[in-house]
Amino acid sequence: MKKKLLILPSIFFFIILSIFFYLLIIERNPSELPSNLLNKNVPIFETESLFKNEKFISSQEFKNEIILVNFFATWCKPCRDEHVYIKRFSNKKGIKVIGINYKDNSKKTIKWLKNLGNPYSDVLIDKNGRVAIDWGVYGIPETFIVNSKGIIKYRHVGPITNEIYKKINLIINENE
């Protein structure tokens, strides 16, 4: 009995060690948090559009087509880095790309989009970050894929890389 009891802590220690080792070898970013909005309806919000004179009402816009929602700002360097991929998405058929301009200066944004090219079919203004809170955003750039029923299917935090670009393409194809 005594021997058995002495073995018990060693087994526990080994199990804990294995769990830690497993978490070390699998590919994961511990600072990336899962979205609570996955497989839920897009948040209800209303905001101004940068180029259109009408209000953007989410409940009227997110239906009938796949929409890629990209939170960006001119002051955010990674947003500039991923811009080339956003442009590639805008050239893809069957998908609409909407940009949400986070805590930015509208004049600077217009100039930025003129210089780099505007891949967005609509640019929404989120002056005080309230729309971002509704989407559970905690650090831009963030990208969401919304299916034709208005349900969020994917969220990526950080700039889109070649790998993420491929992954998003797969998700778009799955939801078509």
Added chain:
Amino acid sequence: MKMNNANSFILKRILIISLAFCITQFFSNISYTVEPDEILQNQEYELRARNISRNIRCMICQNQSIDESNASLAKDLRILIRNKIKEGSNDKEIYKFLTDRYGDFILLKPPLHLNTLVLWFLPFILLALGIYIVFYHNKKSR
């Protein structure tokens, strides 16, 4: 004798430095980043906002509450909580609003769910097991 004096001098110095360190640590824990323009006039509302903010994680710094963090999202959330209180939302509604958007991770204290059972009860189980082993071992060695 000289050596003794030198020793006690060093000991005193160490004591003073440790005391100063403890005092600064104590005060650093009660410093908040709530800015003057955020504070509500109604003291009862402000107290509620502070209590809620202390339980809400700053999603950027992750180990700080939004009451302690000076990240811009933390400030936005502090203002949002105060606005919700002014609009008449109760604490439960405010927590729900935040967890609906950011998940349970935004709460510094994880709620008791089926998937957090291990997190909550494993330490107690291990403690009980440890106590049992120690007592059993003592009994045998006697």
